[in-house]
Amino acid sequence: MAADRVSISGLSNNEPVDGFIVRYRDGSASKLDLATQQRSLDQAASTAFGRAQALTLKHQRTLGIGAELVQADRPLDRTEAETLMRQxxxxxxxxxxxxxxxxxxxxxPNDTFYNLQYGFQNGVGGSNANLAWDTGFRGAGKIVAVLDTGYRPHVDLNANIINGYDFISSTFYSNDGNGRDSSALDPGDWSTAGQCYAGSPASNSSWHGTHVAGTVAAVTGNAAGVAGMAFNAKVLAVRVLGRCGGTLADIADAITWSSGGAVAGVPAVGANKAQVINMSLGGGGACTAASAMNVAINGAIGRGTTVVVAAGNSNANVSGFTPASCPGPGGLVTNGLIVVGATDSAARKASFSNYGARVDVSAPGVSIASTLNAGTTVPGADNYVYYSGTSMSSPHVAGLVALMHSKPSVDRTPAQAETIIKANIKPFGAVPVPGPLGTGIINAQTTLNATP
Ligand SMILES: [Ca+2]
Ligand SMILES: [Ca+2]
Ligand SMILES: [Ca+2]
Structure with a gap:
């Protein structure tokens, strides 16, 4: 019985964990009374580790979804973490x-430059966004939350950015000198060798959120830089990824907040509530109905916010990745959680793209030009760079949802939006192998025409 209530698939050999998300049954003594909860945690720690390797567990905070974040006073390896969770x-x-x-x-990352944003055009591998824009519906009045590394001010982005919030609670990972705060500016996510885990490679700042934001809504028609998918929409920049990535607990809170839910200690999103959330991020481990990520996603979809996520770049089945394997409301394949695979300019599967039955649709993800920053560590000058990844595919679809919502009618529910997108696609250039990779490549033009 207990096995069903313990998730171990996210544990890995090279990354110890020092935090656990525990959900207590509504109305139970542990839920209602922190002292009771703490006694139970103390008991679990002492049973698991005894006195020789004594471990202290502390209640850190209650997440927006109502689960408790519990912090250990030292990192635990895979075996220790499983032992503790079972206790x-x-x-x-x-x-x-x-x-x-x-x-x-x-x-x-891909340093090869091509001189074309094929992803927005109507070649075989493009999304036909250029034809969709001709309908006049370009995202006006709609907001896409980009849960990512935050944003850099950029001449080709500024007019379309709403500063959201910085949800990174750890000062070490945040790189901005504090924990959560009201600025989603990206200070850089560079890391030195060994900083993230034993043997982790050094890496330069990615400015990943600035690239993703540009694909959603770069300023377009200004005779400069690049275009964006839904260029009359706004991007709500929400910071969840810092140095060495970001935590499940922080990301879950950001999902809740961006979609209009309450998160203790964070001012409500108010009028900036997003109609769409984009998450170009992922981690190892299957996501089940009870996972914090899934509970947060279900909450967002329940508040009318469509959630679009990257399938991941491991050329593996999405079943082993979070959030791409999250079942969403009812576990249905079409329920407002849209999982996006990557294709290239010839409409073929990107070699890196994850695949599997939970992938809903594909979008351009190889050599995608967008806004970036030139700094290798701290911020430098504006620039434009080609990146590849399902991270680049996902914002094409998130932007498309904003285009649909900007049609002057009653907003589609997330599940309705997903249904229309998946039914109005362009064919793959070749059968995806391995596959499947969803129903096809998004077609913004026919999708918009089919939107009531
Ligand atoms: Ca901060
Ligand atoms: Ca531009
Ligand atoms: Ca889906």
Whole structure:
């Protein structure tokens, strides 16, 4: 019985975890009384580790979804973490316990430059966005939350950016000198060798969120830089990824907040509530109905916000990745959670793209030009760079949802939006192998025409 209430698939050999997300049953003693909850956690820690390797567990905060983030005073390896979670779950009040895993930007850097934004055009591998724009519906009045590394001010982006919030609670990972705060500006996510985990490689700042934001809504028609998919929409920049990625707990809170839910200690999103959330990020581990990520996503969809996520870049089945394997409301394949694979300019599967039955649709993700920053660590000058990844595919679809919502009618529900997108596609250039990779490549023109 206890096994169903413990999630171990996100544990990995090279990344210890020091946090756990525990959901207690509504109305149970552990849920209602922090002292009872703490006694149960103390008991679990002492049973799991005894005195020799004594471990202290502390209640950190209650997430927007109502689950508790519990912090350990030292990092635990895979075996220790599993042992501890199984002990925590011996308390019958526990509905679900999972590690507070780290998730990463789903980007494969690619320095090869092509001189064309084929993704917005109507070649075989493009999304026909150029034809969709001719209908006059270009995202006006709609907001796409980009949950990512934050944003850099950029001449080709500024007019379309709404500063959201910085949800990164750890000062070490945030790189901005504090925990959560009201500025979603990206200070850079560079790391030195060994900083993220033993043996982790050094890496330059990615400015990943600035690239993704540009694909959604770069300023277009200004005779400069690049175009964006839904260029009359706004991007709500929400910072969840810092140095070494971001945590499940912070990302879950950002999903809740961006879609109009309440998160303790954070001012409500108010009029900036997003109609669409884009998450170009992922981590190892299957997402189940009880996972914090899934509960947060279901909450957002329940508030009318469509959630679009990258399939991931491991050329593997999405079933082993979060959030791409999240079941969403009712576990249905079409329910307002849209999982996006990557294709190239010839409409073929990108070699890196994850695949599988949970992938809904594909979009351009190889050599995608967008807004970036030139700084290798701290911010430098504006520039434009080609990146590849399902990270680049996902914002094409998030932008498309904003285009649909800008048609002057009653907004589609998330599930209705997903249905229309998946039914109005362009064919693959070749059968995706391995596959499947969704129903096809998005067709913004026919999707908009089919939107009531
Ligand atoms: Ca901060
Ligand atoms: Ca431009
Ligand atoms: Ca889906």
């Amino acid at each position: 925590i779950a011996t308390n019958p009040d526990v509905e679900f316990v999972e590690p507070n895993i780290r998730l990463y930007a789903t980007l494969t």
